[in-house]
Amino acid sequence: MDSKQFRECGKAVIDMLADYYDNIRNRNVLPSLDPGYLIKSAPENAPEQPEEWENVLKDFSETVMPGLTHWQSPQFHAYYPTGGSYASTVGSLLCDGIAVMGFTWIASPACTELEVITMNWLGKLLGLPEEFLNCSAGPGGGIIQGSASEATLVGLLAAKDKMIRRLLENDPDADEDLLKTKFVAYTSDQCNSSVEKAGVLGSMKMRLLKSDSNCKLRGETLKKAFEEDKAQGLIPCYVIANVGTTGTCAYDPLYELGPVCKEENVWLHVDAAYAGAACVCLEYRHIIKGVEFADSFDVNVHKWLLVNFDCSAMWVKDSYDLINAFDVQRIYLDDVKSEVRVPDYRHWQMPLGRRFRSLKLWTVLKMYGAEGLRSHIRNHISLAQHFVKLVRADERFVVEPEPTMGLVCFRLKNGDKLTKQLLENLTAAKEVFMVACTYRSRYVIRFVICSRFTTKEDIEVSWNIIAREANRLVCPSVIGKSQSISTIDFETVSICEKSK
Amino acid sequence: MDSKQFRECGKAVIDMLADYYDNIRNRNVLPSLDPGYLIKSAPENAPEQPEEWENVLKDFSETVMPGLTHWQSPQFHAYYPTGGSYASTVGSLLCDGIAVMGFTWIASPACTELEVITMNWLGKLLGLPEEFLNCSAGPGGGIIQGSASEATLVGLLAAKDKMIRRLLENDPDADEDLLKTKFVAYTSDQCNSSVEKAGVLGSMKMRLLKSDSNCKLRGETLKKAFEEDKAQGLIPCYVIANVGTTGTCAYDPLYELGPVCKEENVWLHVDAAYAGAACVCLEYRHIIKGVEFADSFDVNVHKWLLVNFDCSAMWVKDSYDLINAFDVQRIYLDDVKSEVRVPDYRHWQMPLGRRFRSLKLWTVLKMYGAEGLRSHIRNHISLAQHFVKLVRADERFVVEPEPTMGLVCFRLKNGDKLTKQLLENLTAAKEVFMVACTYRSRYVIRFVICSRFTTKEDIEVSWNIIAREANRLVCPSVIGKSQSISTIDFETVSICEKSK
Known part of the structure; x- marks a missing residue:
């Protein structure tokens, strides 16, 4: 061609x-x-x-x-x-089109520098403490990783390295290999599979601690786990707080977990993959209250901020923790020497290769502007609230837990089996796509506002399809009492359908 | 927008x-x-x-x-x-444009299936043994990883998991943590930084074994290292063979390393990041002689096969080794049940998220065709040979080691200091970009044919710039004896330049 x-x-x-x-x-x-x-x-x-x-x-x-x-x-x-948007596609097209690599500064200066700039911009938009930003006086800064999975693992490996260094400082004769086998990571039982996988990949025991009835991991629970483990000679090393769990979008309280971590010198990583994006709006920043205790923070810009996968924005308070963990030098790879603080990002990540991913973040930030991103978030949340109204108006359904952000969990009152059947029938019909999770041991369907094109009318279309399929399983009752129908009882179903 | x-x-x-x-x-x-x-x-x-x-x-x-x-x-x-090509940019644009994810089959069936298809196509083009292919009867198959770094680490983690399972089978009471501290990985001192980094990231001691005078890691050396380590109670676990080292494009003999690994049940990973691409041409397949001994094989399609970064093609003989190491299940992530063998690729890789990367591999394979890729490789190699001729015609220079593929290493006869100065001056002039490596303790400049646009005339342009800068350092001699000039001796330089 x-x-x-x-x-x-x-x-x-x-x-x-x-x-x-x-x-x-x-x-x-x-x-x-x-x-x-x-x-x-x-x-x-x-x-x-x-x-x-x-x-x-x-x-x-x-x-x-x-x-x-x-x-x-x-x-x-x-x-x-x-994430997906025309603005992002334009940025990706420029990135793929020019086909440069950015593993060192000289490999393509703009590639490193635009990442610094856009990560500062985004960090400020999210209201992150200044220590996390490249533009602060300290050693903090932001980097684009490929995914939240990668960020969680990078945090774990850096935490492990930092802990080893600290322990060897205190006791230079200690057996490093033996120490490592004693390290423990902690997160909640609501964590994403990728968090658990980071423990597997990074060879660190990971405890999935019991969340409270609102799916939050509490400070007391963490403190107790630390104490139990220390009593057994283990060493707490890494905590992953979930800000917006995958199941129900619950927020672990950073202001509780943070002080517990600080007391034990344990690395606190915040996985705010989805919900973190909402911090571009002042009114949602309360979800990261206590973020100043964190050592690293990650939000998937490629989830809810209109940038195409992959673009996972990770900030650390001390970039030397990454460099110490990851630096492997070679004659053909020169570090940059400069008065301005220009990072050698290859030491901040696992692979050597680096695409010019900041280009798509840049085109999105510029073509939407801060206000455009805020509108996008607020619009999705208000659409979710519209959906809640529709579900709540149908007495066969329960909405729970209390919805937050763009996620609404709901179920049929008549039990898990029917709810599961409803989801299976909807999936088979191909018109609406949802997945399930469990909440307080109940099977619930997750409904997330995902597309940037979604309107109120689209929500009603989705709801009508859900209600139509529900009608095949549970009679819509005029007097407020629903009647369950066996899924194979076609006669009743058709009666039920006629009765509409 | x-x-x-x-x-x-x-x-x-x-x-x-x-x-x-x-x-x-x-x-x-x-x-x-x-x-x-x-x-x-x-x-x-x-x-x-x-x-x-x-x-x-x-x-x-x-x-x-x-x-x-x-x-x-x-x-x-x-x-x-x-890599970069119009065909690949079109594939990337489609991928970014449609913005789907592929972490399960249902998340986007075509995303999984086209990866199976293109990895079969490419594996056949490279002449890989059938066991590595999804279309074989066994559990082998190919997957696109982000980089050779990632593939090396994936191999390491799978090797570790497999070795632990084997050891625990023999001795169920053994201490898993303790065993892991005894595992050792091996590669040559010529390996890419990413290989060494895999050891750091995957918490496995890695020995960089001495390569021979041709920069190859020999079977005897590996065997000796195994024996030394076993004598100390360590456990050989993972070997990375380099097919096309970063410095001089040397090939570790797989037919020597393979049997040594096999005897000890040690995982053999082949990092053929650059040179592996040449196997699309029958005449270069000798570089992977012995590949049938390997457990995993990786080539960066995004290096020399015209596909944009990132697209690192990795094949394994037994995909269950990856699944056993990486599977973390969740209610919202269903594995596919099917008569046709359709992989759940998220268990074959570290992150959960997956782009539709096979699209760009597909557009390149279709728009170039096998013949187009072979021509591209052969053209680059013949351009490198043309450059060799130009360098060898200038008696101030030595070409060494013997060039292979698209790489030519050369140096000034007059010593490392001058060669280094020459590269610095060329970099400062901005017209040609090369980097250095060491060969037999000498500083040599690496000249690689990189662009798909490069012509014979372009090579001559590059050479003329190199020769021009060399003239400022070493007088071109008519009678075959070069004379070194101090870089700050401007008078002599200008005399030298006048004498041209």
């Missing part, structure tokens, strides 16, 4: 994407196909000769597109959002 | 990129600025209100572009290439 063909093909793709979003409501959010649909039909070998770009795009439309789950559809309410 | 504006802006960026490449020879490969150039001049805060896209693109051209090191320039000869 030469530059002339690229101009044609690239522009065709731009139009294809714009058309896709202009018409996204015409598609079911979930695809209708069985596992192996593409594997079974694909050619066994790559083509020997080049194919025309027109054919490749046609192939994309005909074979790949039908196999997508449409995360940007207004009827996508599963997991948490994955 | 609405879809109408995106159509305009996106197309403007496409043209901007095509213009960039059409005129890339007009730019110096290295930027002329000091560390902090952008940080110092950037606004302190993100804008409150949205900026027009036209202004953002203008800002990009005026502030970011001057801060780039142009990796796709024909005068970029540093490190190893980072």
Whole structure:
């Protein structure tokens, strides 16, 4: 493909994407196909000769597109959002287009420097304490990691290294390997799988402590766990606080966990992957009250701040903790020497390679502006509240726990089995996509506002589909008492449907 | 930005990129600025209100572009290439544009399935044994990781987990933590920094064994190291063979290392980050002779196969080794049940999140075809050979070691100090970018063919610049004896320059 063909093909793709979003409501959010649909039909070998770009795009439309789950559809309410916006796509396109690497300053100066700038901007927008910012006098700063998983693991490894150094300072003859086997990490039983996985990957025991009835990990619980473990000769090393759990978007109180960690010199990492984004609005900053106790803080800009995956923004109070843990020097990799504080980001992360990811953060921050991001957050939260009203108006349902941010958890009053059946039927119908979690041992359905296109009308469309499927399981009652229907009792179902 | 504006802006960026490449020879490969150039001049805060896209693109051209090191320039000869092509940019644009995630099959079926397909295609193109492929009957398969760093670490963690399981099977009462402290990883002293870092990150002692005079790690050396360590009660666990070292592109003989590993049940990982790509051509496959002994194999498609970073293709013989090491289950993450073997890739990698990275591999494989990729490799190698001829025709220089693939190492005969000075002067002149390495304790300059645009004429341009700077340091001699000139002896330099 030469530059002339690229101009044609690239522009065709731009139009294809714009058309896709202009018409996204015409598609079911979930695809209708069985596992192996593409594997079974694909050619066994790559083509020997080049194919025309027109054919490749046609192939994309005909074979790949039908196999997508449409995360940007207004009827996508599963997991948490994955970011996407035209502004971000433009930034990504610039990044991929120029195809530079940024593992050292000289490898592409703008790549390092724009990351410093945008991470300062974003840190300020979120109201992070100054110590976390590159523009402060201290050794703090922000870096873009690939995912919250990576940030949690980076924090764990840095915490391990820092603790070892501290212990060896006190007792230079101690057995480093033996000490490491005694380190313990702590988080709540509500943590994301990636948090637990960080313990597996980083070879550190991880205790999933019992959260309270509101799914929060409390200071007292942590303190008790520290004491139990110390009594057994173990060494508390790393705590991951969840600000916005994956299940119910609960917030661990940093102002309780922080002082406990501080007393024991334990690294406190804040995983605010989804909810942290809301801190761009002053009125939601209370969720990170106590963040000044944290050693590291992570928010997935690629979740709720309109930037495409991957862009996980991580700040640390002391970047030397990362450098000490990760620095492996080579003759062909020069550190930068400078009066201005310019980080060598490769020492702040696990891999050597670095894309110019700050470009998409930059285009989003500039093309939306701070106000645009705040509007986006507030709009999603108000849409969630609209959904709550719709659910609460239907007496067959319970909304619980109390909804927060863009997440609403709900269930049928008539029990877990029916709620589960409802979700299965909805998934089978392909029109709305949600996933489940457990809350106080009950099976609840999670409804998340995900798409940037979602309107009040879209929420009503989703709700009507949910209510329609509920009608097949539970009779809508006029007098306030719902009646459960067996899912295979088709006669009753049809009666029930007629009675509408 | 609405879809109408995106159509305009996106197309403007496409043209901007095509213009960039059409005129890339007009730019110096290295930027002329000091560390902090952008940080110092950037606004302190993100804008409150949205900026027009036209202004953002203008800002990009005026502030970011001057801060780039142009990796796709024909005068970029540093490190190893980072992939880039119009075909790949189209694939990336589709991936970012549709903005789906692929951590489970249902999260976007095409995302998982196209990865299976393209990794089968690529594995076949490289001539990997069938056991490594998803389409074989066994548990092998390929996955796209973010970088060779990540692949090396994934291999290490899987090796550790597998070894622990094996040891506990033999002795269920053994102390797992204690066993882990005895594990040792091995690689050569020529390994990339990322290999050494994997040991740091994965908490495993790593021995950098002495390579032979051709920079290869030999089977005998490895065997001896195993024996030494076992005698001390340590447990050999993981070996990383380098196929194409970063310094001089040396190949560790897999056919020697493999049997040694096999005898001790030690995991053999092959880091073929750069050179592995050449296996698309039958005539270069000898470099992976013995690959059938490997447990995992990695090649950075984003280096030499025209795909943009990040796309590191990793194959394993037994995917259950990864799943056993990495599986952390959750209610909201369903594994796929299917007759066709469809992997749950999130258990094959460290993070949970997954982009649709196979799209760019797919567009490259289709738009270039196998023949296109082979031509690209052969063209780069023949350009390197042309450069060798030019250097060898100048008696002031030595080419060593014997060049291989797209890498040529060379030095001035007159000593390391002058060679180093030459590289410094060339870097200061900004027209050609190369980095150094050491070979047999000598300082040598690495010249790598990187850009897909490079022609024979471009090589001559680069060489002429090198020769010009050499003339300022060492007189070109007519009678075959070079004369060294002190770099500060400007009088002699000018005499020397006049004598040309």
